[in-house]
Structures are given as structure tokens and as C-alpha cells.
Amino acid sequence: MHKTLISPSALSQHVNDPSWVIIDCRFDLTDPDKGESLYRSGHIPGARYAHLDRHLSGPKTGTNGRHPLPDTDVLVRTFSDLGIAPHVQVVAYDADSSMYAGRLWWMLRWMGHDGVAVLDGGLARWQREGHPVRGGVETSTAAQFRGSPRPGWRLAADEVASGLGSHPSRLLVDSRTPERYRGIGETLDKVGGHIPGAANYFFQQNLADDKTFKSPEALKAQWAPILKGRDPKDVVVYCGSGVTACHNLLALEHAGIHGAKIFPGSWSEWSADPTRPVATEPENG
Secondary structure (H helix, E strand, C coil): CCCCCCCCCHHHHCCCCCCCEEEEEECCCCCCHHHHHHHHCCCCCCCCECCCCCCCCCCCCCCCCCCCCCCCHHHHHHHHHCCCCCEEEEEEEEECCCCCCCHHHHHHHHHHCEEEEECCCHHHHCCCCCCCCECCCCCCCCCCCCCCCCCEEECCCHHHHEEEEECCCCCCEEECHHHHHHCCCCCCCCCCEECCCCCCCCCHHECCCCCEEHHHHHEEEEEEEHHHHCCHHHHHEEEECCCCCHHHHHHHHHCCCCCEEEECCCHHCCCCCCCCCCCCCCCCC
């Protein structure tokens, strides 16, 4: 069973395996239809498409963030429609950086499905290494997904707020760029800044120049000054809308650092409430 990353060569041996499900997660935040259009033009043979807004997010209320998690009963139907049965190996991929594939990876694990991995380097690496693509739309045989949410894997905004100042062992990690963390040049959310006390670790630091993940050893070394010896179970990652934070969870898991949680509403939910505190200066703790 593959639980974190998989290489193109390993995946290529299973493109016709009925016990494997491949899901294309390509997306563009500035053009929400682009990923699906690219999928229709060319994708890994057998891959189904999962749209970030339609399949991997729930309805927005204006206060629950830009990519709220779907209701779990809706998610069960979505995963069933994608052909994900118990004991099926799922492989998620996107264009190259795995930022969208990481969201599906975390959602499946949160819902109790451990057999999910991300194609390291995405479709770009798949094609770079000479593997084929094909166009059109793949049909899936519906399955019966049987997962349910694992308790304690996610925090609500109120749980994050109640922990500020009263949970000294907790570490919040903001996964956005240093500029957005500082509130500089914020374009996606109405308010710039970060949750008070949060450290900053930009998710793209997990990647090498070719958009594949760095080695577990390199990632451990990079994360060490952020974690400062804390129990991973006291670590809560967030980002702008709960997407790239999953990339940091994948990197931690790849590095053998298990148990970190996520605040899926992230900055877009936090900042939607004007009563919540905002910081703009880097944190030293």
C-alpha cells in the first residue's frame, strides 16, 4: 500500500489495475474551469477528474472560508462516484507541485482511507519520463465508499481561538508565502496577516527545483527549527483556504513526522470574523 508518494514508474505498472483509482486534481485558482479543460485534453490513462470547488469543497457561506470541507455524507457519495471502495489504492496528481492533489490525499485519510498516495512531480514528471496521456473523459464504476471522519484530525475556528494563550504547547503553522503571512500584498482575502502566535513555513519549501518532494531527511532538517522538538500532535497547520496546508501535512508524513492536525477553514475563515485577532509581525516563538 502506498500512503504518501508514488513515482511515475511505479504508477505506470497499475494504470489498468481495477483495484487502483487514479484521480486528476489539476486546478487553477484564477480560472476554475482550466483544470478540467486540461484533463479533457490529456490525462493519465484511466484517471477520473476531481474539481476543487465542486468535488473537494462544500458550499461557501461567506464566513466558512474559500474552500470549506464538504459535509461528510456528500463526501462519501463523491468518493463512491469516483470509484473508491475499501482497500482500493488511490493515486492523486495535479500539474506538478501536488498542492491540489495533497488536498484529496488528506481528505481521504481524514475519512479513514489510508491507501492513498500523491504522484510525486505530478503530470509534468509523468510526461517527462515518457509515460502516455490520453484525452476525453473517463467513466468510473461507482463503488461504496465506507469511510467516516477520524476524530481529532481537524480543528474548528473556535477551537483554534480558544487555544490562543491557553494552549502553550500548541504550534500553529501558516503555510502561505512570507508576504501573505505578514499581510503584505494580500489579494485573496479581505484582511491581511496571520493568526497570532503562528509560525510561517511556506509549503513550496517542501519541493526541489523539479517540483518533486525533497528527501525525508532534508524535510526533517527544514522543519526542525519550526517544530522545535514539539510533539507533532500539538502542531496545527493552516493556509489561505485549507488547500496548501495539506501539502505541509503530506511533507511531514513523508518525513516520518506523524500526527499534525489542520485548521481547514484557515485564514479565509479566521479573517472573515472581525472580532478575531490578527498579527502582521513575524513570531519568534
